[in-house]
Amino acid sequence: MDGLHDLGGKQGFGRxxxxxxxxxxxxxxxxxxxxxxxxxNHIYNxxxxxxxxxxxxxxxxxxxxxxxxxLTALASLLVEKGLTTREELEALAGGRFQLxxxxxxxxxxxxxxxxxxxxxxxxxxxxxxxxxxxxAYIRGKTGVVVAVSPPYPFPDAAGHGMQAPMxxxxxxxxxxxxxxxxxxxxxxxxVGVFQSYLERVSAT
Amino acid sequence: xxxHSGIQEAATLEQRTAAVELVLRRHGVLTDDFIHxxxxxADDAWVTANGARMVARAWTDPAFKARMLADGTGAAREMGxxxxxxxxxxxVLENTPDIHNVIVCTLCSCTAYTIIGAAPGWYKDLDYxxxxxxxxxxxxxxxxxxxxxxxxxxxxxxxxxxxxxVLPVQPPxxxxxxxxRLAGIVTQDSxxxxxRLDEVKG
Numbered sequence: 001m002d003g004l005h006d007l008g009g010k011q012g013f014g015r016x017x018x019x020x021x022x023x024x025x026x027x028x029x030x031x032x033x034x035x036x037x038x039x040x041n042h043i044y045n046x047x048x049x050x051x052x053x054x055x056x057x058x059x060x061x062x063x064x065x066x067x068x069x070x071l072t073a074l075a076s077l078l079v080e081k082g083l084t085t086r087e088e089l090e091a092l093a094g095g096r097f098q099l100x101x102x103x104x105x106x107x108x109x110x111x112x113x114x115x116x117x118x119x120x121x122x123x124x125x126x127x128x129x130x131x132x133x134x135x136a137y138i139r140g141k142t143g144v145v146v147a148v149s150p151p152y153p154f155p156d157a158a159g160h161g162m163q164a165p166m167x168x169x170x171x172x173x174x175x176x177x178x179x180x181x182x183x184x185x186x187x188x189x190x191v192g193v194f195q196s197y198l199e200r201v202s203a204t
Numbered sequence: 205x206x207x208h209s210g211i212q213e214a215a216t217l218e219q220r221t222a223a224v225e226l227v228l229r230r231h232g233v234l235t236d237d238f239i240h241x242x243x244x245x246a247d248d249a250w251v252t253a254n255g256a257r258m259v260a261r262a263w264t265d266p267a268f269k270a271r272m273l274a275d276g277t278g279a280a281r282e283m284g285x286x287x288x289x290x291x292x293x294x295x296v297l298e299n300t301p302d303i304h305n306v307i308v309c310t311l312c313s314c315t316a317y318t319i320i321g322a323a324p325g326w327y328k329d330l331d332y333x334x335x336x337x338x339x340x341x342x343x344x345x346x347x348x349x350x351x352x353x354x355x356x357x358x359x360x361x362x363x364x365x366x367x368x369x370v371l372p373v374q375p376p377x378x379x380x381x382x383x384x385r386l387a388g389i390v391t392q393d394s395x396x397x398x399x400r401l402d403e404v405k406g
Contacts, residue, residue, distance in 0.1 A: 007334040008310030008361065016332045018347045018398070020325035027221040033242040034221075034228060041233050046290045046365075050312055066313060066328045068217060075224050084227040092223035095215030133363050135310050137337065149293045149366045169364035171295075176338065176359075185341040187357040192364030 001129055002136060004058045009137040009180060028067040035070050044077045047159035051131035052076045055100035076100035106130045106160025110196035115170055119145050121198045123172075131159025134197040137179055138172075138189075142201060146190065147171035154196060167195040252321035254285050255369050256390035258296075260383040263374045272296050276369070280319055287318055293366040294319065297358070299400065304355050305370045306344065306397030308336045309362040316367035320395045327396060337361060347398050370397045377406025 038044060044052075052073035056064065064072065076099040078084050089097045107130060115121055125140040126132070133155045151166035158164035169192045176187040215223070228234035258279065262269035272279035276294035277287070287294065294316055297305035309315065313328040326332050336343045340357045344350075351357065360368045372394040378386055393399035 005311055007330060008308075009338040010334040011338075013331040013334040015346050016326050016335070016343060017329060018326045020329075023325075025217075027218050029243045029246075030221050030225065030239055032246065033239040034224060034234065036242055037228065037234050037238055043233065053312065062330070066325075071217070071220055071224065075220065078224065078227055083231055083233075089220075089223050089227070090215070092226050093215035093219040095213045095219060097215055097220055097223065133311065135361065135363060137310075147295070149295075149364060152290075152292060152365045169366065171360075171366070176340070180338055184338045185357070187340045187359050189337055190358060190360045192362065192366050194364060 001054055001132065002127070003054045004061050005054045006136050008135045009184075025067075027071075031067045031071045031074070035074055038074060038077070043081055043083070044161075045153075045158055047131055047133075047153070047155045047164075048077060048161060049073050050155075051103070051159035052080075052100045054131065055103065057098065057101060060098055072098065072100055103160065104129050106158075106162045107156045108162075109154040109157060109165050109167055112167065113195065113200070114168075115145050115148075115195070115198060115200070117145050117148065120201045121145055121170070121172060121193075122201050123193060123197055124199050126197065128156060130156060132156050132197075134193060135191065138174060138191050138193070141174055141179055143172040143174040143178075143191075145170045146173045149192065152194070154194060156196070169194050170198065172198070246322070250318045250321060252390075252392040252395065253387065254280075254283075254318070255316075255320040255392075255395045256387040257383075258283060258285075258319070258369075259371055259390045259395070260386035262296075262371055263386055264383045269371075272371070273298055285319055287316075287367075290365050291316065291318070291367050295366055295368050296371050297360060297368055297397075298371045299373050299397075301373060302355055303358060304344075304351055304397065304400065305358045305360060305368075306336060306340060307360050307362065307368045307370065308333060310334070310337055311361075311363055314362040314365075314367065315396075316369055319367075320369055321392055324392060324396075344398065349399055349402075369395050372399075372401050375401050375404040375406070378404060 053069045122142045123138045149169045153164035172193045174189045176184040276296040315323040389404045
């Protein structure tokens with residue numbers, strides 16, 4: 001989905017706060033452990049968690065600290081999976097508990113096709129309402145495959161609790177100036193791209 | 205606001221965390237010691253020193269370095285380090301005098317946390333995620349790493365479940381040091397690509 005989480009190349013942000021000031025919040029390790037616990041018990045998978053974060057109300061997403069996003073995803077998925085309700089959570093918490101927005105349908109993987117290292121590929125010009133792991137900044141752009149990774153579950157299906165086929169991902173190399181012409185620092189941008197997001201570029 | 209809950213006052217993060225904990229305990233999902241045990245394991249076992257030891261060994265053992273660059277997952281396992289189930293592939297990116305690698309996750313904040321330690325706050329913050337892919341040289345300069353124009357920058361966006369670590373160039377002043385001593389100079393920033401260890405003068 002074209003949500004605010006898809007930050008790559010967005011402008012208007014400022015200096016990176018570096019070094020990051022130390023902080024110690026006791027609730028954060030608890031959220032980290034509970035998230036691991038929920039996943040080990042197969043209440044939800046990694047892509048469902050990521051998508052629940054993406055579905056956060058945009059103002060909430062931007063304002064929330066990293067582990068608040070995890071907490072919101074965890075609570076939202078517990079409600080969606082039927083382990084609790086928003087009313088119960090708010091009663092237990094003693095106040096308002098803002099959850100992620102509703103989940104829509106996922107999508108199936110594309111028919112399998114293989115790409116070779118060194119091959120020029122194009123990222124499909126797809127607009128996906130649900131979970132997707134292709135950042136918007138490579139949409140429709142052309143790059144070169146530099147490496148292939150072992151198969152992973154297709155996230156657009158896995159993020160919606162659907163049966164997800166395993167498919168390879170490709171490290172695709174783009175040139176920054178092809179992604180943001182005349183408006184970037186020169187660099188090579190490598191992105192891990194699932195097979196279903198790619199199409200062949202016919203030789204000319 | 206787009207949130208139309210009837211309850212006025214938002215629960216605090218501590219209250220919301222406690223509410224979720226209660227739900228998980230009531231369902232028997234969360235057992236008594238899990239939070240304590242998981243946190244202790246995460247804090248003790250998933251530390252930057254793991255990646256630092258891999259780098260130090262690569263600097264002193266060419267055969268290991270070759271194995272690490274060909275198969276990062278195997279090299280990490282060889283040293284006794286492990287990965288969560290969804291980190292299926294671990295790739296080590298070698299810096300050279302003319303090539304600089306830097307890692308980001310623009311869509312969330314993925315990292316090889318069992319090897320390089322929990323991601324620093326700045327890595328997870330919006331500014332870094334938005335800017336480093338598009339303004340890599342500028343962002344690195346602002347973070348204290350001023351790369352010459354001749355250096356090729358390679359930005360790696362962790363959008364799939366492959367995880368990355370940068371292998372920094374060994375600082376010249378440390379030639380001949382034993383691996384244990386070398387591991388001590390490898391910082392988390394250098395494993396992400398926010399530093400080239402130029403500050404290490406021996």
